[in-house]
Amino acid sequence: MIDDLPNSDVAAYRRSMQILADLDVSVVHPGHGHSFDRARLRELADAYLRRRASG
Template identity: 65%
Template sequence: MEEHTGTLYSGDVVYDGHLVDDLPESDPAVYRRSLEVLARLDVAVVHPGHGRSFDRARLRHIVTRHLGGR
């Protein structure tokens, strides 16, 4: 994350779509922890590896949805 701009380049960790954590050799618990860390960041914009960029509110929505509303 670029702290001075609040820009997060998330790559494949988080994007605006169905998040995948059940591929062979994936560790869903580690992935969930990574999402929780990202959701706490003070970001202005997220640039994912796929799809359109989005803001902090959308990041939190995506993470909450994936974690089952926790």
């Protein structure tokens, strides 16, 4: 997850990741790669939010 490009809005990205983590879905179809379940979506979003909280 890339949020360090010029003009990136990290606060907006964090809000989006929280929204994604809270979605009640069963299957996620990303723009690339294989589909995955809600548990994996939550795992990815939570990992990002933890990394941003720690620095």
